[in-house]
Amino acid sequence: MGFSTDVNLSRYSLAAHSATCQLSTTVGVRTAASPPLGPKDTPNIADIATLAPMKAAVYSVTGPPDVFSYEEVPDPTAGRGELLVAVEAVSIEGGDTLNRAGGEITRAPHIVGYQCAGTVVGLGEGVESFSLGDRVVTVGVDGSHAELRVAGEAFAWKVPDGLATEEAACVPVAFGTAHDCLFEFGRLQAGETALVHAGAGGVGIGAIQMAKAAGARVLSTASSAERLERLAAYGLDDGINYAEVDFVDAVRSLTGGRGADVIVDSVGGRTLEQSLRALAYRGRCVTVGDAGRHPSERVDISGLRPNNQTLSGYFLGAELFMAPRAHAMIAGLLDDVAHGSLRVVIDRRFPLAEAAAAHAYIESRQAFGRVVLVP
Numbered sequence: 001m002g003f004s005t006d007v008n009l010s011r012y013s014l015a016a017h018s019a020t021c022q023l024s025t026t027v028g029v030r031t032a033a034s035p036p037l038g039p040k041d042t043p044n045i046a047d048i049a050t051l052a053p054m055k056a057a058v059y060s061v062t063g064p065p066d067v068f069s070y071e072e073v074p075d076p077t078a079g080r081g082e083l084l085v086a087v088e089a090v091s092i093e094g095g096d097t098l099n100r101a102g103g104e105i106t107r108a109p110h111i112v113g114y115q116c117a118g119t120v121v122g123l124g125e126g127v128e129s130f131s132l133g134d135r136v137v138t139v140g141v142d143g144s145h146a147e148l149r150v151a152g153e154a155f156a157w158k159v160p161d162g163l164a165t166e167e168a169a170c171v172p173v174a175f176g177t178a179h180d181c182l183f184e185f186g187r188l189q190a191g192e193t194a195l196v197h198a199g200a201g202g203v204g205i206g207a208i209q210m211a212k213a214a215g216a217r218v219l220s221t222a223s224s225a226e227r228l229e230r231l232a233a234y235g236l237d238d239g240i241n242y243a244e245v246d247f248v249d250a251v252r253s254l255t256g257g258r259g260a261d262v263i264v265d266s267v268g269g270r271t272l273e274q275s276l277r278a279l280a281y282r283g284r285c286v287t288v289g290d291a292g293r294h295p296s297e298r299v300d301i302s303g304l305r306p307n308n309q310t311l312s313g314y315f316l317g318a319e320l321f322m323a324p325r326a327h328a329m330i331a332g333l334l335d336d337v338a339h340g341s342l343r344v345v346i347d348r349r350f351p352l353a354e355a356a357a358a359h360a361y362i363e364s365r366q367a368f369g370r371v372v373l374v375p
């Protein structure tokens with residue numbers, strides 16, 4: 001403890017990171033035996049011996065939640081244009097559970113996780129938009145389930161004043177994806193009907209709120225009546241319990257046979273195949289995920305052309321890599337959450353050491369909104 005911005009990083013020291021990581025700047029963290037260190041203090045090489053590596057929830061093989069173990073692993077290092085962040089809240093994304101279940105292992109042990117928020121404690125060379133001590137939320141291909149994470153400047157956002165760090169931790173991927181699916185790719189207009197699959201998930205709750213605020217009629221699927229009832233508070237007009245009814249029939253019935261103008265499909269597989277049959281004339285379906293765990297290998301597109309319909313793929317990572325537009329869009333969403341016009345829903349918090357229990361809770365289908373890990 002003793003870090004100037006109250007981050008719990010007693011194991012982290014200016015000296016070691018200056019000596020081993022070639023960071024241009026690193027915030028000092030006092031160890032018990034060290035004199036007080038400020039951000040601009042000269043590194044004290046003697047502190048290296050007092051360090052312990054960071055802890056992370058890791059796995060070496062993919063599989064069910066119990067593949068996780070909680071271990072000491074080498075600290076990440078910030079390269080050019082990157083930030084080193086002391087993690088305070090990890091939002092478990094839908095993609096994190098899929099990656100743990102069967103995704104790519106980039107190194108062993110692997111640290112899964114797209115998104116987390118915390119405080120900047122190190123700056124690689126050339127970083128221009130961030131300073132030590134900034135509260136930030138970051139996105140990356142992996143590495144969020146840890147005490148420290150490195151992220152590129154283009155994949156980080158300052159947390160607006162007044163917004164809790166743990167709420168910010170839940171915004172970029174889910175809300176940015178929801179916004180792009182509805183508006184950039186779905187071209188949703190006021191007065192149209194949107195169908196949001198998996199409404200109780202992170203992307204779903206964001207999409208329901210945004211579609212409603214845009215003046216659309218909002219339909220959504222979920223696996224229980226209780227989940228659908230809770231979604232009414234976020235703007236859901238008509239819920240469809242897909243465990244009990246055929247959602248294509250339900251959409252046709254609710255729209256007088258017309259179908260949905262925009263469908264955000266994060267479930268994939270058989271659901272995606274059916275979504276195309278629930279589209280209205282000129283309808284747009286955006287396929288964004290495989291939460292249903294059975295990706296589609298073939299989709300029958302024969303109905304699209306006669307009905308002037310569109311099927312789009314969407315990947316937020318490509319938008320962030322290819323265009324600054326998406327970064328600015330997400331900054332705006334963080335402001336919306338800070339001002340209260342969009343709401344983050346956090347169901348439960350678990351210690352990072354209990355990542356296995358947190359993933360198991362999500363996979364039990366009880367989670368409503370986000371589950372957050374706290375290092």
Ligand SMILES: NC(=O)c1ccc[n+]([C@@H]2O[C@H](COP(=O)([O-])OP(=O)(O)OC[C@H]3O[C@@H](n4cnc5c(N)ncnc54)[C@H](OP(=O)(O)O)[C@@H]3O)[C@@H](O)[C@H]2O)c1
Nearest residue numbers: 094095198201202203222223266289290291292314315316
């Ligand atoms: N392409 C991109 O850029 C992008 C960005 C963000 C997310 N995604 C993808 O979108 C999907 C949803 O992400 P998310 O963050 O919203 O996920 P999430 O918060 O974990 O929610 C997933 C939802 O999927 C539903 N679901 C349906 N079948 C399921 C199954 N077999 N196992 C578990 N859940 C199931 C669950 O709702 P019910 O129980 O009510 O059905 C659950 O609420 C994921 O596949 C993720 O990888 C893609």
